[in-house]
Amino acid sequence: MLDNDTTDDFADQMVQCRNCGVPPMIHGSRFLLRPPGGHSMAKVHQALKLAGCVARSGRRHQELVVEVDDHHRLADALVESLHMNELADTMIMPAKDDGPDLDQLWSVMRLSDYTANVRGAWLVDLVESGRLTAFMQPIVDATLRPVGHECLVRGHDTDGNLIPAGRMFEAASSPRLAAYFDRAARLTAVARSKRLPTDQTCFINFQPSVLYDPENCLRTTVAALKxxxxxxxxVVFEVVETDHVSDMAHLRRIVDYYRNAGFRVALDDFGSGYNNLSQFVGLRPDFIKIDKALVLSLNSHPIARRLVEFLVATAQDNGIKIIAEGVEDAQTFDTLKAIGVDFYQGFYFARPAPDPVTSVTLQ
Structure with missing residues (x-):
C-alpha cells in the first residue's frame, strides 16, 4: 500500500491517467472501502446512500464493495456528509469482484484524498490540455534597473480567462495532487524563464511541504534547466510560505540540494515568523523576501518599520540580500530605500505579464 510520499514518480503516474476522464489515480466504477478500526460501518453506509451508491459486503470484515456511477456526485456527497471528518482516514482502492484489485494497489488512497482529487479534476485537465502558463514580474534595484523576474504561475479556463494561482493551489489539496501541480508549475516557470535576458535572474517558487525527497522530487526541474x-x-528557488515551515531539517536538505547543484535560494513571504529568524539565517539563504503585508503597513505602523529595519540589519550582517515585495507607491519605495533594502518588487514598478522587461515605468 502506498503512503503519502510525494515524488515525481507519483506525478508521472498521475500524468498517465490524463485520458481517463477522471482525476489522477481514480479508475473504473468498482471500489473497496476499508474504514479504520473502531469506525462504524453505518456511517459509511449513510454517506454512500447520500451519494446514491450501491454497496455490499466484501470478502473481509469491515470492507464494502461500492459501485460508483458518478465520482463527482460521490465526492460532493462525502464532503457534505456530517461524518466526513470521521471517514477521512477510510481507505479507498480499486476492487475486482469482492476484493482489492492487486494490479492497481498503487492507487490506494485515503477517502479525504479521493474527494480532493475528484474535485480537483479540472486542475489536472487544465495542466494536461496546456492551459497552465507563467507570468513574469520584475525585481528592480534602487535605480529601477530590473535585475531579475519572478515567475508566477497562472492558468486559463476553457474560454481563455485567467485563473489566479491561489485558486489552483487551493484545488490541489491532496498530497499527490499538490505534488503533481507543484511540479507542473515549476516546469512551466522553467520554460518561461528562457525568455529572460541573460543578465537577469529567474526566481522560481516551490513548496517544501510537497517535496518528500529533494533529490528525487526536484530532478526533473534541474534536468529541464539543463x-x-x-x-x-x-536561477533562484524561492521557498514559499516560509513562516509556516516547521521541519527545519527537511528545509535544510532542500536548500543544500539546490545550492550543491549551483542554484541560489530565497526565503519567501518572510515576516510574521521573525521569532525564528536565527534558524532561517542559519540556512544561509542568498535572499530573504519581506512579506507583502509587512511592506504595506510600513508607513502606517511604526512597529512594522522597526521590524523591517531589524530584518535588513540582520541580513546585512550575514551577507543576505533583502527583497521587498508588494511595493505599490512612491512613499513605500522611498522608505524602503532609506532603510537599506537591496531590491524591490510590486505593482509600483510593473504588474505580472507574459514577457520580461528590460526597463520599468513607474505606475
Missing part, C-alpha cells in the same frame, strides 16, 4: 541551457547561477 535542457534549456540555463546557467544554474541565474
Amino acid at each position: 535542457e534549456y541551457g540555463i546557467d544554474p547561477g541565474r
Whole structure:
C-alpha cells in the first residue's frame, strides 16, 4: 500500500491517467472501502446512500464493495456528509469482484484524498490540455534597473480567462495532487524563464511541504534547466510560505540540494515568523523576501518599520540580500530605500505579464 510520499514518480503516474476522464489515480466504477478500526460501518453506509451508491459486503470484515456511477456526485456527497471528518482516514482502492484489485494497489488512497482529487479534476485537465502558463514580474534595484523576474504561475479556463494561482493551489489539496501541480508549475516557470535576458535572474517558487525527497522530487526541474541551457547561477528557488515551515531539517536538505547543484535560494513571504529568524539565517539563504503585508503597513505602523529595519540589519550582517515585495507607491519605495533594502518588487514598478522587461515605468 502506498503512503503519502510525494515524488515525481507519483506525478508521472498521475500524468498517465490524463485520458481517463477522471482525476489522477481514480479508475473504473468498482471500489473497496476499508474504514479504520473502531469506525462504524453505518456511517459509511449513510454517506454512500447520500451519494446514491450501491454497496455490499466484501470478502473481509469491515470492507464494502461500492459501485460508483458518478465520482463527482460521490465526492460532493462525502464532503457534505456530517461524518466526513470521521471517514477521512477510510481507505479507498480499486476492487475486482469482492476484493482489492492487486494490479492497481498503487492507487490506494485515503477517502479525504479521493474527494480532493475528484474535485480537483479540472486542475489536472487544465495542466494536461496546456492551459497552465507563467507570468513574469520584475525585481528592480534602487535605480529601477530590473535585475531579475519572478515567475508566477497562472492558468486559463476553457474560454481563455485567467485563473489566479491561489485558486489552483487551493484545488490541489491532496498530497499527490499538490505534488503533481507543484511540479507542473515549476516546469512551466522553467520554460518561461528562457525568455529572460541573460543578465537577469529567474526566481522560481516551490513548496517544501510537497517535496518528500529533494533529490528525487526536484530532478526533473534541474534536468529541464539543463535542457534549456540555463546557467544554474541565474536561477533562484524561492521557498514559499516560509513562516509556516516547521521541519527545519527537511528545509535544510532542500536548500543544500539546490545550492550543491549551483542554484541560489530565497526565503519567501518572510515576516510574521521573525521569532525564528536565527534558524532561517542559519540556512544561509542568498535572499530573504519581506512579506507583502509587512511592506504595506510600513508607513502606517511604526512597529512594522522597526521590524523591517531589524530584518535588513540582520541580513546585512550575514551577507543576505533583502527583497521587498508588494511595493505599490512612491512613499513605500522611498522608505524602503532609506532603510537599506537591496531590491524591490510590486505593482509600483510593473504588474505580472507574459514577457520580461528590460526597463520599468513607474505606475
